[in-house]
Amino acid sequence: MYGDLRSRLQLYKSGNGNGIQKTLKTGSDIQDLVEGYICSNDNGSCFVAENRYPVSYLHGGCGLGDALNINPATLGRVCSDFKEKMGIKDFIFLDTETTGLSGGTGTVAFLVGTGFFEDDVFVVRQYFMRDYDEEPAMLTEFNTLLSRYSGLVTFNGRAFDWNILQTRFIFNRIKPALLNPSHIDLLYPSRRIWRLKLESCRLQSIEENILNEVRFDDIPGAEIPSIYFEYLESRNAGIIKKVIRHNEIDILSMVSLLVRISRMLENPVEESDGGHELIGLGRIFESSREYEAVIDCFENCVKSPNSMIRETALRRLSDIYKRSGEYSKAVECWKRMITDSKVPGLFPMIELAKYYEHKEKNIEEALAIVEKAMLICRQTNFINNAYYNDLKKRKDRLKRKAGRG
Secondary structure (H helix, E strand, O other): OHHHHHHHHHHHHOOOOHHHHHHHHHOOOHHHHOOEEEEEEOOEEEEEEEEEEEOOOEEOOEEHHHHHHOOHHHHHHOOOOOOOOOOHHHEEEEEEEEOOOOOOOOOOEEEEEEEEEEOOEEEEEEEEOOOHHHHHHHHHHHHHHHOOOOEEEEOOHHHHHHHHHHHHHHHOOOOOOOOOOEEEEOHHHHHHHHOOOOOOOOHHHHHHHOOOOOOOOOOOHHHHHHHHHHHHHHOOOHHHHHHHHHHHHHHHHHHHHHHHHHHHHHOHHHHOOOOHHHHHHHHHHHHOOOHHHHHHHHHHHOOOOOHHHHHHHHHHHHHHHHHOOOHHHHHHHHHHHHHHOOOOOHHHHHHHHHHHHHOOOOHHHHHHHHHHHHHHHHHOOOOOOHHHHHHHHHHHHHHHHHHHO
């Protein structure tokens, strides 16, 4: 397949491109099927598809224009390299379709989809290379648009899309207009919020289960590389039209997803399910060191009827209170974890033993807790692990201390 493509490229560049021109004429050209235009520059030409949506357009349960109202402080919570005074209009939404799904130097982005706000519309502009020799022209056009922005919004773009584009810029000796962009990669906050709730945190899974947006007649992402290779051979752009639409929906969904996450961060208790989502939001607040918001999230999770959510929240709260020196509150959490469970967990028992030994200097109480924990290990056949070994050492030390007392 690749050798054949190289031969066709060499034939085209040598000036004897009759075979290519013939298939272009007999096939369904992309410009006949997709609304857009041929764009030319010093590096050649490429096809550009463009659609404009009013800011009132609804997708994924929200209007696209709702993104314009996101508080910059909220953007900073999901962007580790956020710069002051940035707003959503400083960001460009980015999604690529590539010739491979694993990356690497041989992988090429044949479709670069972008989305941005311009006046009262949201523009989806997609750059498509109709053959490999159009890559420099496509990257040049995309780079011109990129120069207007200082940040990116992607879904898994930090590890994939943006990396591939940087590699292709270098390969084609084009200097990227955006060298150190602020980057909102929606995959990471999505995983924190929904990984306990969803089997998969792929964009399409989040669309269906969180945004209530179901795709019809869509192309699976895994099939897209082979579809492009088929297009290069047949020059029939009918199926490429579906790929372009797939990419367009990805971009629209990223806008809706950013709005959804922002609403949850601005009002976590009201906008979340009060359980798994609230745990994830608390972790986001914890990473941005907003401890009041963290405590508010986890305290509300303690009210959940789900025992796993309660235990997770109590454990996180106990860590926060312990680090801040609020030991009375930490002790309440550890005791609640023990009484909440039919079989008391070893973590809160060990933490209580440490507290009574080192803070209260109550050796007898610490020893009683350790012995109870060791009994639970034996009853549950949990004796060949690090916890049990730690308990044995702790028991010996406490006995020695008790003897000295």
